[in-house]
Structures are given as structure tokens and as C-alpha cells.
Amino acid sequence: xxxxxxxxxxxxxxxxxxxxxxxxxxxxxxxxxxxxxxxxxxxxxxxxxxxxxxxxxxxxxxxxxxxxxxxxxxxxxxxxxxxxxxxxxxxxxxxxxxxxxxxxxxxxxxxxxxxxxxxxxxxxxxxxxxxxxxxxxxxxxxxxxxxxxxxxxxxxxxxxxxxxxxxxxxxxxxxxxxxxxxxxxxxx
Amino acid sequence: xxxxxxxxxxxxxxxxxxxxxxxxxxxxxxxxxxxxxxxxxxxxxxxxxxxxxxxxxxxxxxxxxxxxxxxxxxxxxxxxxxxxxxxxxxxxxxxxxxxxxxxxxxxxxxxxxxxxxxxxxxxxxxxxxxxxxxxxxxxxxxxxxxxxxxxxxxxxxxxxxxxxxxxxxxxxxxxxxxxxxxxxxxxx
DNA sequence: CCACTATACGGAACACTGTTCCGTTTATGC
DNA sequence: GCATAAACGGAACAGTGTTCCGTATAGTGG
Numbered sequence: 144x145x146x147x148x149x150x151x152x153x154x155x156x157x158x159x160x161x162x163x164x165x166x167x168x169x170x171x172x173x174x175x176x177x178x179x180x181x182x183x184x185x186x187x188x189x190x191x192x193x194x195x196x197x198x199x200x201x202x203x204x205x206x207x208x209x210x211x212x213x214x215x216x217x218x219x220x221x222x223x224x225x226x227x228x229x230x231x232x233x234x235x236x237x238x239x240x241x242x243x244x245x246x247x248x249x250x251x252x253x254x255x256x257x258x259x260x261x262x263x264x265x266x267x268x269x270x271x272x273x274x275x276x277x278x279x280x281x282x283x284x285x286x287x288x289x290x291x292x293x294x295x296x297x298x299x300x301x302x303x304x305x306x307x308x309x310x311x312x313x314x315x316x317x318x319x320x321x322x323x324x325x326x327x328x329x330x331x
Numbered sequence: 332x333x334x335x336x337x338x339x340x341x342x343x344x345x346x347x348x349x350x351x352x353x354x355x356x357x358x359x360x361x362x363x364x365x366x367x368x369x370x371x372x373x374x375x376x377x378x379x380x381x382x383x384x385x386x387x388x389x390x391x392x393x394x395x396x397x398x399x400x401x402x403x404x405x406x407x408x409x410x411x412x413x414x415x416x417x418x419x420x421x422x423x424x425x426x427x428x429x430x431x432x433x434x435x436x437x438x439x440x441x442x443x444x445x446x447x448x449x450x451x452x453x454x455x456x457x458x459x460x461x462x463x464x465x466x467x468x469x470x471x472x473x474x475x476x477x478x479x480x481x482x483x484x485x486x487x488x489x490x491x492x493x494x495x496x497x498x499x500x501x502x503x504x505x506x507x508x509x510x511x512x513x514x515x516x517x518x519x
Numbered sequence: 520c521c522a523c524t525a526t527a528c529g530g531a532a533c534a535c536t537g538t539t540c541c542g543t544t545t546a547t548g549c
Numbered sequence: 550g551c552a553t554a555a556a557c558g559g560a561a562c563a564g565t566g567t568t569c570c571g572t573a574t575a576g577t578g579g
Contacts, residue, residue, distance in 0.1 A: 154526060154575055181566060191529035196567065295507070302508035305493040319483070320490035324508070327515035342546055342555060369537060379558035384538065 163188040176249030203262045221276035231289035234280040242317040245307040252308040290328040351376040364437035409464035419477035422468040430505040433495040440496040478516040
């Protein structure tokens with residue numbers, strides 16, 4: 144094994160450019176949505192498009208990289224909320240947080256929904272990290288008898304994402320349709 | 332007034348080409364979804380792209396034209412269902428029908444959700460025709476006390492559309508998340 | 520400190536979109 | 550038939566994502 148600790152030399156400028164790209168992408172995505180042209184991101188980072196594609200196989204991977212930390216934070220929030228609130232309340236709070244995350248990222252849900260194979264990495268990332276988080280919340284709430292127990296976490300996650308695309312949520316409230324969906328979860 | 336009955340001569344070949352375009356578009360959309368390239372549709376119709384754009388200002392208008400008759404039929408179904416079934420049942424049946432319509436048209440909901448201004452005509456068409464249809468169903472069900480009365484028909488329509496994008500619905504059943512949404516409608 | 524080489528860079532070039540433009544063809548009315 | 554306005558075809562334009570490759574350079578062994 145030549146890989147774990149000591150081996151390949153990563154050129155310093157490469158590392159710098161990668162950081163610059165991530166920062167630039169974050170900025171541009173916030174300003175113009177995830178559909179922003181690759182050239183614009185490269186320019187913002189002060190590099191050529193070739194450099195962008197050297198670091199990421201395609202735009203979608205860049206999007207995934209940019210959102211990874213926030214996705215991790217959102218996933219982690221599930222455990223915290225569960226520790227501090229009753230199960231159903233924790234679930235509602237987490238959904239609200241997730242809703243805000245999706246709504247905040249212009250075009251994120253559009254990308255998720257697009258079906259474009261270029262964005263395959265995105266759903267995989269979201270589902271992989273957030274699926275288990277939501278599952279834990281659903282299990283807790285179901286165990287408490289607050290909600291039905293036959294809901295697929297991934298389907299629900301996808302659905303909430305789909306419904307959250309236009310929620311300015313000035314006050315951070317999830318949109319009415321998400322609420323309706325959550326009402327539908329209640330045990331009867 | 333030179334417009335009502337006798338005036339402008341519509342060249343026969345123009346009318347033929349328009350029909351050919353609509354037929355071709357229907358075929359291509361079914362095969363490759365509404366995102367199919369304009370050139371492909373023109374070729375299928377045996378005309379040049381210029382001709383396509385002579386008849387439709389942009390691709391979205393063509394999509395709208397292709398789906399208009401089906402949309403009209405779906406809207407009309409609301410009244411029929413309402414005449415033959417109890418309100419809540421009529422509502423559920425209509426939603427199922429609408430779901431199937433959306434799911435059947437590859438990429439339709441994606442286009443709706445895209446926010447792309449090019450597709451402005453599409454939501455306008457759907458909302459304009461189907462909104463009132465759904466409103467009548469909701470009103471009837473709310474009057475019967477079956478569901479809450481504070482639901483915006485357009486929002487619900489949009490939401491169901493958003494949720495229906497991947498529902499093969501082998502058996503014609505709406506997907507589980509749409510069901511959850513409908514459960515949320517129930518008066519409490 | 521220098522030369523050398525693998526690494527990384529930049530941006531022109533390619534393939535594919537939607538859409539526009541305009542020279543050519545053709546249906547129609549006389 | 551002829552003239553003419555309508556309609557056509559497809560080349561051309563603008564804007565994507567992505568690839569390619571000649572050039573520049575960081576790191577290293579002498």
C-alpha cells in the first residue's frame with residue numbers, strides 16, 4: 144500500500160486552485176443557481192475551464208462537492224434534534240431545516256428532478272447521507288405512535304425536495320404543501 | 332373587420348405542415364420526452380426547423396399545443412366525475428387521472444418545474460384549464476365536510492404535478508406520496 | 520542553484536442545444 | 550400562365566457542457 148499516509152505529492156497550486164474553484168462555485172451558485180455556466184465559475188475562480196474539469200469530472204460533481212459540508216451538517220442535525228425534542232417535533236423541525244436547505248440552493252431541486260444522468264451523483268449523495276438521518280426520525284416517531292410506520296424515508300425525502308423548490312420561506316416556514324404532506328403522515 | 336369569416340387565405344401546404352408537426356411532436360415526445368431536440372421533431376415531420384419556428388414561436392408553445400386536447404379532456408373529466416361520484420371520491424379519482432397524465436408525458440413535470448421562462452406558456456395553460464377544474468372538486472368536497480377548505484387549488488395542482496414525475500403506475504395507482512398528500516387534506 | 524520531468528494549466532475547439540435570418544420555392548388569385 | 554405574397558429549408562448564430570493538447574511550472578535530484 145502506497146496510499147494511506149505518505150505517498151503522492153499533490154502540487155500546491157493544484158490544491159489552491161481546487162479551493163478557489165469550490166469557493167467560486169459557492170459564490171456563483173448562490174448568485175445564479177446551480178445551472179450557472181461552467182465558464183462563469185472558472186472565471187470567478189481565476190482559472191480556465193480546463194482546470195475546472197481537471198478537478199471535477201463534470202459540473203454535477205462540482206455541485207455535489209460544494210454542498211457536501213452542508214449536507215453533512217443537515218444529516219447530523221437529525222441526531223441533535225432527536226436528543227432535544229419529542230420524536231414528532233424533531234421530525235417536523237428537521238423537515239423544516241431540510242426544506243430551507245433545498246429552497247436556499249437555487250436550482251438544486253430542479254437538478255435533482257431533472258433526471259439528467261449528469262446529476263446522478265447528486266441524488267446519490269443526498270439519499271446516502273440524508274436518507275438514514277430521516278429514517279432515524281421516522282422510526283422514532285413511528286415507535287412513539289405519532290405517525291404511520293409504512294413510509295419509505297427515501298421517497299419522503301424526494302417528495303419534500305420536490306415540493307420545496309419554490310418556498311421563499313421568509314420566516315423559515317416550510318410551504319403549505321409540505322405541511323399537508325406531514326399531516327398525511329399522522330397515525331390514524 | 333376583415334377577420335371573422337371570409338378573409339385571409341391560409342395556404343394549404345402551411346396547414347398540412349402544421350398538422351405534420353403536431354403529429355411528429357406527439358410521436359417524438361412519446362419516444363424521447365418533451366426535451367427532444369427541435370431538429371428531431373422537424374425531421375420527423377419532414378420539414379426544416381425554420382418551418383417549425385414559423386408555426387410556433389418556441390419549443391414550449393409546441394409542447395403546449397400538443398397537450399392542449401388532452402388537458403381539455405382532463406379538465407372536462409372533473410365535471411363528469413363530480414356528477415357520478417361523491418365529492419371526495421370524485422376528487423381522488425380526478426387526481427389519479429391527472430397523475431397518470433403527468434406521469435405519462437415524459438419530462439412534462441420537469442418542464443413545469445424547471446422555472447425556465449421558455450416554459451411559461453405551459454404552467455399558464457395547465458393552471459388556466461385544470462385549476463378551475465380542481466377548484467370545483469375541492470369546493471364540493473369541502474362543502475361536504477370531507478376535506479379542509481383552506482387549500483389553494485393551484486398550489487395543490489402544482490404539488491401533485493411535482494410528486495408525479497416518477498410514477499410508472501403500472502396499475503394506474505398514484506404514487507404513495509400523492510396519497511400521503513391527499514390524506515393530509517382530510518378534515519380533522 | 521540548476522536542470523529536468525511529471526503535473527497542472529489555459530483556452531481553443533468540438534458537439535449539441537434553441538432560435539433567427541434570408542435567399543429560394545410555391546400556392547393562390549387573376 | 551403570371552405575379553406576388555406566403556411559406557419553406559437549412560445555413561448561421563449564440564450559448565451550453567466537455568475534451569484536448571501545447572505550454573507553463575512546482576517539486577526534486579544533482
